[in-house]
Amino acid sequence: MSTMQAAVFVEPGRIEVQEKPIPEIGPTDALLRVTTTTICGTDVHILKGEYPVEPGRIVGHEPVGVIEKLGEAVTGYEPGQRVIAGAITPCGQCHACQDGVSSQCGGKAMGGWQLGNTIDGCQAEYVRIPNAQANLTPVPDELTDEQVLMCPDIMSTGFGGAENGHIRIGDTVAIFAQGPIGLCATAGAKLMGATRIIVVDGVPERLETARKLGADVGVNFREQDPVEAIMELTGGRGVDVAIEALGLQETFEACLRVLKPGGTLSSLGVYSGKLSMPLDAIAAGLGDHTxxxxxxxxxxxxxxxLMEVVAAGRVDLTAMVTHRYTLDQIVEAYDLFSHQRDGVLKVAITP
Amino acid sequence: MSTMQAAVFVEPGRIEVQEKPIPEIGPTDALLRVTTTTICGTDVHILKGEYPVEPGRIVGHEPVGVIEKLGEAVTGYEPGQRVIAGAITPCGQCHACQDGVSSQCGGKAMGGWQLGNTIDGCQAEYVRIPNAQANLTPVPDELTDEQVLMCPDIMSTGFGGAENGHIRIGDTVAIFAQGPIGLCATAGAKLMGATRIIVVDGVPERLETARKLGADVGVNFREQDPVEAIMELTGGRGVDVAIEALGLQETFEACLRVLKPGGTLSSLGVYSGKLSMPLDAIAAGLGDHTxxxxxxxxxxxxxxxLMEVVAAGRVDLTAMVTHRYTLDQIVEAYDLFSHQRDGVLKVAITP
Amino acid sequence: MSTMQAAVFVEPGRIEVQEKPIPEIGPTDALLRVTTTTICGTDVHILKGEYPVEPGRIVGHEPVGVIEKLGEAVTGYEPGQRVIAGAITPCGQCHACQDGVSSQCGGKAMGGWQLGNTIDGCQAEYVRIPNAQANLTPVPDELTDEQVLMCPDIMSTGFGGAENGHIRIGDTVAIFAQGPIGLCATAGAKLMGATRIIVVDGVPERLETARKLGADVGVNFREQDPVEAIMELTGGRGVDVAIEALGLQETFEACLRVLKPGGTLSSLGVYSGKLSMPLDAIAAGLGDHTxxxxxxxxxxxxxxxLMEVVAAGRVDLTAMVTHRYTLDQIVEAYDLFSHQRDGVLKVAITP
Amino acid sequence: MSTMQAAVFVEPGRIEVQEKPIPEIGPTDALLRVTTTTICGTDVHILKGEYPVEPGRIVGHEPVGVIEKLGEAVTGYEPGQRVIAGAITPCGQCHACQDGVSSQCGGKAMGGWQLGNTIDGCQAEYVRIPNAQANLTPVPDELTDEQVLMCPDIMSTGFGGAENGHIRIGDTVAIFAQGPIGLCATAGAKLMGATRIIVVDGVPERLETARKLGADVGVNFREQDPVEAIMELTGGRGVDVAIEALGLQETFEACLRVLKPGGTLSSLGVYSGKLSMPLDAIAAGLGDHTxxxxxxxxxxxxxxxLMEVVAAGRVDLTAMVTHRYTLDQIVEAYDLFSHQRDGVLKVAITP
Incomplete structure (x- = not known):
């Protein structure tokens, strides 16, 4: 049996399940049999044609699976092991990787993001993982697929927002938008010692989930102006770190407006259209902002x-899996997820 | 004798020398007799009414002088000592200072900039230095006033741009604009181990001065497109760090366009008007830029x-003092400096 | 009434309560009426003559109190405010403070530690706080004296051990000794995102307290060899960060033996006698250890x-106050504390 | 022709040139034809039996050469290219490499040091480079073999000492021992902006070479006590960073004795025997030392x-090559180098 089912980008507006060949692997690759995967906001951008991938590309970049086959140069693993790989699969061997910017592997913008972008992805029965030696991590036996399903992308991204904000013990942090990534940023900020975490969203259920993950205060932007609310909550001082987790001019600007002089805006959003800087909010360039x-x-x-964090019980993100589908139902899953219906946060897809 | 000569902001377009009372000092202040000072680009913004200070304010924030009197709580200094103070005079005792953002002293944007802004400055015969304990530094005997005249502001600012760019040994750095601050950024980049320093300006003399301070390549933006030139010089790789030393949309944007993914834009300019981010240059927010x-x-x-750097002969900025005036000629000096006539870089003013 | 009760170091082996003059204050000082204080391990070293202070010195460096009087140069506070000051009272204005090593204020070893060391301390009815502007922090109304009593020293020290170990999300950390400071290091490690915290002590109750503060595994060194235990727990990998919180050759060495190559030993202990480095444990200097x-x-x-951490409920250290005494009973408190009787962790002293 | 000449460790006291098979390569390896190499202090330790390698091992870890053959998984290079590889050849793909400690590749102490240690080295006509993708760097055409010969080890090590000391602009730095590595540390300290570099050695010629590479002051320990000299030179303040480049108790201890409170000792030496910490010099553990x-x-x-540094003319280390030998004369070269005769700093070996 040399074919498999896979979710394929056909044209803007159309991702469908097709029969595709099971991938061949080279000496440094691994072939995974996917056991669980999920849909990302970026996949929705692909579906809508807002982020271009070539027609015929298998989408998906969040794989949990079992090693089916290993390239001859890959050592220390065995077929049958349950593993994950990150959404970003850096080679570890290029100048950029060695220089500390492995997500920009090869020195190209977003160069580390290959799965479901420049090579076939994991919304499929099988997926080829490039540079397997640098990218496969065994899943501890005591963790289920769903417990580690957020690790490849949104947990890594959200935590990355907290880490790159250089949050310190005692920091006050504002996080704009509490979708899956914003929620993970909230959990990350808590984990790093932020003592006052103010989250902003327009959906009460998301604010509620945020509280469970570590937020101290929720601000519903439909009920009050978030900039005013945060400046009042901080006694006019502003926040040490603001995290943008949406990708809009409005939230980016609000982040700068609530930042203390010398504060850091850690941006996770994918922006489109125009992005401009409110000069008054950054003291015309003299506010020591980052x-x-x-x-x-x-x-x-x-x-x-990340799996250590889960295994140690420091963070539990399983509540974020709100819906479950099989791979052949994935078109339906895209429909639900892209329209944010039914309180969906993340969907688990099982081939 | 209780009055002195001082350069006073009267109204937009008018700074003039007036008779003013010699400042009184409180327990934590010092009174300096100014021996040499200079005019900054910011003073020109004040003159033009682009940066607001209250009418009657004595301007100037780059003092070299001799201690005339010390507040009772100031220890370890003596009248008669030759000293400098920085343009920014942080208190060292507020939350912001202790939190590592002393330029934003008091937690207010630019809070550390008091001299010639929120209190009277040093284009005068005497100046009151607040929080003297935290701000007076004796000048080594072997250094002249002019040798340390750049320390209070432009050397500190320019070096700060290199430092906050976190330049490392082997970095390629582009610096846009080679006015006094850009030139100091060039010297700072060299001092931190950048091995390829590309500077951009439109004035050949400035490019030439830049080479003497450490630039490896000069790009005259009147002769070639600097973004193209830099991308070609780096083989398409881009630079590790770009320093903006002007304050224009154009240079800010060019910085982002020559940055490698994962690179840092260190901004020194004071912006006016609009500032927008070219989304393609920052991979829509996914390029790991800072x-x-x-x-x-x-x-x-x-x-x-900074004076150690000068004393050790690591950097010689005396060539930047291109013109000299007495305090009573300062209106003339402003005229020359604000019109950038006669190859002026910095002027020395002696009361 | 110009005298007060105070605990005074008389000679090695003897601290007693004496009548002393209420301190005079200068322009940058504050006078606090002490409401609660405590005894530190360092005070016991003073009592035993192991750490020298001059006879007649009032001891104690952990003050919670109310502002009685303010020097004329101190602004932004009012008599009657409830405040704390740290055990270390840096000036914020010297070269060392501005260079980021404020605990070594003045550039002298331990220069920031003045209270109960080089000037009179706070085991007294009143205490003079030097450089009040840099050192007084109002206590939030909702917090009791005992809730903030650990902030001035052991919480700051223990957290400092975690912070200077540069603990990152996902780190495995070993902490040797779970006295008050080790327990705070445990709480700090948890707060910074360590996901596997292994603590070592010989007292089961302390291991139990450690678990409540964030430890994942407790190793009783009376029951098993801690180095072997930790290497087994980490599958031979070793820990990312080891924290020494006792001050013995044995624990220092054990820290190095459980460290991974490239790991960090964060040392909090005060050592006496000899301290030697096991060369095999540091790869003869080639293991990239810090x-x-x-x-x-x-x-x-x-x-x-630190008070934000307490107010936010991130850490609750009140269980560490195991005993309470009035100031006139302090000799008895020293006796209990120095002999570690009755499960004592910290004692609260109220004048 | 399937054999080659190679310098082989036979037994303590004996390295000799033998006929050995030309290495076979696997899919991720490269075969280099060595054009220039050198002898390191570590090789002398191997020769003397002080550092154990297995008998029959080809020694040497500083290769300049030409690509002869590439493993099938290695891309982006071509046979015939002139390249270097570092003494340490990290894989870039293991947990330690991805965690920022690539010299400890595989999580084992010194795990990244393979060449001439755990696998055959480069004092031979040919050498196999493991993980070639992560380790081969083309040499710019304009640089000779000798110009880049210091890059693989001593320049990287010496600069690493300066970098890990986190030298900042304006720092005062002391460097103990000015052998090849100490000299490179001196050059590195200069390159990072240290403004006062004090070097210590007992050989006047080395102090002289140090001055050419950036030292401001040389202290001959045969003529004056270096600790006293440095404390006097710094007015009792001590140095910000001390670099140990020898591996003796005496120099390690002197480093700590000249360090300011809060300073950093950056250690490069390979220690043997005992190493102990002078407690008075580290304030018994309370001096905020690193x-x-x-x-x-x-x-x-x-x-x-590193080659960029050389190409830019920032540092010129060619004067360090004091002697030249062919590979078949290498026993003689070892004799000269190990006895430090004739002012030898480094020898170039050409197969």
Missing amino acids: IVTTLCPGGKERMRR | IVTTLCPGGKERMRR | IVTTLCPGGKERMRR | IVTTLCPGGKERMRR
Whole structure:
């Protein structure tokens, strides 16, 4: 049997399940049999044609699976092991990787993001993982697929937002938008010692989930102006770190407006259209502000650390899996997820 | 004798020399007799009414002088000592100072910038230095006033741009604009181990001065497109760190366009009008870029370190003093400096 | 009434309560009426003559109190405010403070530790706080004296050990000794995102308290060899960070033996006698190890942040106050505390 | 022709040139034809039996050569290219490499040091480079073999000592021992902005070479006590960073004695015998000191950066090559080098 089912981008507006050949692997690759995967906001951008991938591309970049086959140069693993790989699969061997920017592998913007982008992805029965030696991490036996399903992308991204914000013990942090990534940023901020975490969203259920993950205060932007609310909550001081987890001019700007002089805006959103800087909010360039953007960190050590967090019970993200589908129902799952119906946060897909 | 000559902001377009009372000092202040000072680009913004200070304010924030009197709580200094103070005079005792953002002293944007802004400045025969204990640094005997005249502001600012860019040994750095601050950023980049320093300006003399301070390549933006030139010089790789030393949309944007994914834009300019982010240049927020802004670091330890650099002969900025005036000629000096006539870089003013 | 009761070091082996003059204050000082204080392990070293202070010195460096009087140069506070000051009272204005090593204020070893060391301390009805502007922090109304009593020293020290170990999300951390400071290091490690915290002590109750504060595994060194136990627990990998919280050759060495190559030993102990490095454990100097020592960070911003941690409910250290005495009973309190009787962790002293 | 000449460790006291098979390569390896190499102090330790390698091992870990053959999984290179590889050849793909400690590749102490240690080295006509993708860097055409010969080890190590000391602009730095590595540390300290570099050695010629590479003051320990001299030179303040480049108790201890409170000891030496800490010099553990050890950083990005330093003319280490031998004369070269005769610093070996 040399074919498999896979979710394929056909054209803007159309992702469908097709019969595709099971991938061949080279000496440094691994072939995974996917056991669980999920749909990301980025996949929705692909579906809508807002982020371009070539027609025929198998989508998906969040794999949990079992090693089916290993390239001859890959050592220390065995077929049958249950593993994950990150959404970003850096090679570990290029100049950029060795220089500490492995998500930009090869020195190209987003170069580390290959799965479901520049090579076939994991919304399929099988997926080829490139540079397997650098990217496969065994899943501890005591953890289920769903417990580690957030590790490859949104947990790594959200935590990355907290980490690149250089949150310190005693920091006050504001996080704009509490979708899956914002929620993970909230959990990450808590885990790093932020003592006052203010989250902003317009959906009461998300604010409620945020509280369970570590938020101290929720601000519903439909009920009050979030900038005013945060400045009042901080006694006019502003926050040490603001995390943008949506990708809009409005939230980016609000982040800068609530930042203390000398504070850091850690940006996770994917922006479109125009993005402008409110000069008054950054003291015309003299406020000692830092703005940092983060693409989901990958690599096997990153995955190991994130699974440690889960295994230690420090963070429980399983409540984020709100819906479950089989791979052949994935078109339906895309429909639900892209329309944010039914309180969906993340869907689990099982081939 | 209780009055002195001082350069006073009267109204937009008018700074003039007036007779003013010699400042009174409180227990934590010092009174300096100014021996040399200079005019900053910011003073020109004040003159033009682009940066608001209250009418009657004595301007100037780059003092070299002799201690005339010390507040009772100030210890370890003596009248008669030759000292400098930074343009920024942090208190060292507030939450912001203790939190590592002393330029934003008091937690207010630019809070550390008092001299010639929120209190009277040093284009005068005498100046009151607040929080003297934290801000006076004796000048080593072997250094002249002019040798340390750049320390209070432009050397501290320019070096700060290099430092906050976290330049490492082997970095390629582009610096946009080679006015006094850009030139100091060039010297700072060299001092931190950048091995390829590409500077951009439109004035050949400035490019030439830049080479003497450490630039490896000069790009005249009147002759070639600097973004294209830099991308070609780096083989398409881009630079590790780009420093903006002007404050324009154009240079800010060019910085982002020449940055490698994962690179840092260190911004020193004071922006006006609109500032927008070219989304393609930052991979829509997924390029792991950092943007950091810097206000001139102050405080006596900073001044000590900068004077060490001068005393050790690591950097010689005396060539930047292109013109000399007495305090009563300062209106003329403003005229020359604000019109950038006669190849002026910095002017020395002696009361 | 110009005298007060105070605990005074008389000679090795003898601290007693004496009548002493209420301190005079200068322009930058504050006078506090002490409401609660405690005894530190260092005070016991003073009592035993192991750490020398001059006879007649009032001991104690952990003050909670009410502002009685303010020096004329101190602004932004009012008599009657309830405040704390850190054990370390940096000036914020010297070269060392501005250079980021404020605990070594003045550039002298331990220069920031003045209270109960080089000037009179706070085991008294009143205490003079030097550089009040840099050191007084109002206590939030909702917190009791006992809730903030650990902030001035052991919480700041223990957290400092975690912070200077640069603990990251997903780190495995071993902490040797779970006395008050080790327990705070455990709480700090948890707060920074360590996911596997292994603590070592010989007292089961302390291991139990450690678990409540965040430890995942307790190793009783009376029952098993801690180095072997930790290497087994980590599958031979070793720990990312080891924290020494006792001050013995044995624990220092054990820290190095459980460290992974490239790991950090964060040392909090006060050592006496000899301290030697096991060369095999550090690969003869080629293991990329870091050893860092920390003296309790002080200053008002530090105190503000620590009280934020308490106020946010992130850490509850009140269970560490196991005994309570009035100031006139302090000799008895020293006796109990120095002999570690009755499960004592910390004693609260109220004048 | 399937054999080659190679310098082989036979037994303690005996390295000899033997006929050995040309190495076979696997899919991720490269075969280099060595054009120039050198002898390291570590090789002398191997020769003397002080550092154990298995009999029959080809020694040497500083290769300059030409690509002869590439494993099938290695891309982006071509046979015939002139390249270097570092002494440390990290895989870039294991947990330790991805966690930022690539010299400890595989999580084993010194795990990244393979060449001439755990696998055959480069004092031979040919050498197999493992993980070639992560370790080969093309040599710019304009640089000779000798110009880049210091990059693989001593330049990387010496610079690493400066980098891990986190030298900042304006720092005062003391460097103990000015052998090849100490000299490179001096050059590195200068390159990072240290403004006062004090070097200690007993050989006047080495102090003289140090001055050419950036030292401001040389202290001959045969003429004056270096600790006293340095404390006097710094006015009792001590140095910000002390670098140990020898591996003796005496120099390690002197480093701590000249360090300011809060300073950093960056250790490069390989220690034998006992190493103990002078407690008075570290304030019994309360001086906020940092001690960091460094193993030569490797990997192709590191090599690229070091060659950039050379190409830019920032540092010229060619004067360090004091003697030249062919491979079949290497026993003679070892004799000269190990006895430090004739002012030898480094020898170039050409197969």
